[in-house]
Amino acid sequence: MRRKLFVGTSIVITLIMIAGIFLSLPYYVSKPGMAKELAPIIQVENGEVGKGSFMLTTVRMGRANIYSYIEAKLFNYVELYPVEEILHETETQDEYNARQLHMMAxxxxxxIEVAYKKAGYPVKYEYKGVYVVQIVPDMPAEGKLLPGDRIIKVDEEKFASSETFIEYVGRKKSGDQLKLTIMRNEKTKTVIVPVKPFKEDPNKVGIGITLVDDKEVIVSPKVMVKTDEIGGPSAGLMFSLEIYDQLMDEDFTKGYKIAGTGTIDSEGTVGPIGGIDQKIVAADKAGAEIFFAPNEKGSKDSNYNLAVKTAREINSKIKIVPVDVIDDAINYLKKLQMK
Known part of the structure; x- marks a missing residue:
């Protein structure tokens, strides 16, 4: 009897433990990720790699289960976010993943544009179409298009950008049909999608998608950036610095391990990101000596100030450097003494 009771109890406990792994809670959990060297990821044709290294930093993000929820309550730099703070309204996990990957793209x-222009090289773009990032529920695209589809033609005509696509669709009338040529899983197919007024704006028609440009940057010398499944836009600044460093004769790393984070726009402006404290922890574990952090024009709650606070809390010796534009980072590196 005791043996049966013991076996039965063990089975129940095992099932509870398994349920704890697979049962999703209405939260996402984030924690420090990794600091990864960029030289193996970014390769400029005939580019020079410095004695030191530039590194991107990441945050690990995933749906919370019971164990990760408890971890977030017990440990520093592990954060919980309600689902609605991560996913847009009605957005699915697949749509979120697609959005993150396209933001990385x-x-x-x-x-690439910023680095090549800073190094004095011309930059051109070739537009290939638009990527579908999200489907609006109860709109015509639902059930016909999927996140990740690439629209390459509309009514047999190519278009130059997402703006021209939106303008073309916006000129249609409710009930008009669009013939869309799309690429899905490397196969071409045609779908017919009617246009319909938006509930929030009945005077505006559409098919119910959010999209981003699919374009190829044309530069010489060529550059290859292999990001695999890394998502989000926060590595923009560090991508630019690595590409710029390989294009130039001078070694801007000066023998140091240099990490950092921040979005970058086509003008070279550096923007804030989430999880800066967790990225400082990741950079410190990887032995980074310098960390570039978005300064947000000196805002009290800037990424830079939080990075300084976090470095102090974990007794890190990382030098935190504030940047508003890429020139701030380049000028700092120019003045840095060779290690």
């Missing part, structure tokens, strides 16, 4: 394009 846009970040890479901006980084």
């Amino acid at each position: 846009g970040s890479k394009l901006n980084a």
Whole structure:
């Protein structure tokens, strides 16, 4: 009897433990990720790699289960976020993943443009279409298009950008049909999608998608940026610095391990990101000596100020450097003494 009771109890406990792993809670949990060297990820044709290294920093983000929820309550720099703070209204996990990957793609394009222009090289773009990032519920695209689809033609005509696509659709009348040529899983197919007024703006028609440009940057010498499944736009600044460093004869790393974070636009402006404290922890564990942090024009609640606070809390010796534009980082590196 005791043996049966013991076996039965063990089975129940095991099932509870398994349920704790697979049962999702209405939260996302984030924690320090990694600091990864960029030289193996970014390769400029005939580019020079410095004695030191530039590193991107990441945050690990995922749906919370019972164990990660408890971890967030017990440990510093592990944060919980309600689902609605991460996912847009009605957005699915697949749509969120697609949005993150396309933001990374846009970040890479901006980084290449900024770095090449700073190094004195011309930059051109070739537009290939638009990527579908999200589907609006109860709109015509639902059930016909999927996040990640690439629209390459509308009514048999190519278009130059997402703006021209939106303008073309906006000129249609309710009930008109669009013939969309799309790429999905490397296969071309055609779908017919009617246009319909938006509930929030009945005077405006559309098919119910959010989208981003699919374009290729054309530069010489060529550059390859391999990001695999890394998502989000926060590596933009560090991408730019690594590309710029490989394009120039001078070694801007000066033998140091240099980490950092921040979005970058096509003009070289550095924007704030989330999880800066967790990225400082990741950079410190990786042995980074310098960290570039978005300054947000000296805002009291800037990424830079939080980074300084976090470095102090974990007794890190990382030098935190504030940047508003890429020139702030480049000028700092120019003055840095060789290690």
